[in-house]
Amino acid sequence: MELQDKIIVVTGGASGIGREMCRRFKQEGAAHIVVADLDADGAAAVANEIGGSAVTLDVRSEEAIHALIDDTEANHGPIDLFCSNAGVGIGRDIYEDTAVWQAIWEINTMAHVWAAKYLVPKMIARGGGYLLNTASAAGLLSQIGSVTYAVTKHAAVSLAEWLSITYGDQGIKVSVLCPQAVRTAMTAGGPGVAGVDGMIEPEVAVEAVVETLREERFLVLPHPEVAEYIKRKTSDYDRWIKGMRRLQAQYVPPEV
Secondary structure (H helix, E strand, O other), X not given: OOOOOOEEEEEOOOOHHHHHHHHHXXXXXXXXXXXXXXXXXXXXXXXXXXXXXXXXXXXXXXXXXXXXXXHHHHHHOOOOEEEEOOOOOOOOOOOOOHHHHHHHHHHHHHHHHHHHHXXXXXXXHOOOXXXXXXXXXXHOOOOOOOHHHHHHHHHHXXXXXXXXXXXXXXXXXXXXXOOOOEOOHHHOOOOHXXXXXXXXXXXXHHHHHHHHHHHOOOEEOOOOHHHHHHXXXXXXXXXXXXXHHHHHHHHOOOOO
């Protein structure tokens, strides 16, 4: 997929990876970019910078996501690329309050479901379209120290796989972004175990996004080491789990 002349929506577009997506897509010649974020001021600032439009969006609302899609298509034309990028990293153990589980589930997983549920039929009817969902290397491996993050990101990857398998022959292209540590607000307190291969800048992650979209591949891996880790995991699951336990002992305080 070439981004020139495309209508693109980016959720979580006010900062971090989402903001860099908006900037890079503009450089690539996108026709119009909708910057959607709960941070209204941040979304407006990015939209003003790139000549796009801003939408205040809470991705925990299915109705708000549907309205975003309808309004974009009414005002700017059919969406070519929908980047479901908004995400959070809240919660740690299985004992988190149900409200924490529900919040991260809705933001990290269900927001992708709601966008696809409403947009896929529209895209199929007009011959195709592209979905880019932001997950994490935690969705392919795991997230030491946060079961809520690991579970919801695994679900996000699984959804993307299912969408590609089910609708790929009907013109729906799907990619899923799975970085390790990226320098964003989420990693402001330190990268934790996700930084084992180093912290990258959002621009590096987005460069991998653009390359992957151009080649229409499924996995976006800004940290190429992740591909090797997946091979190790699937070749000997028990050995991999033992290795992850050693990694946990290295990065997580004993009392946690």
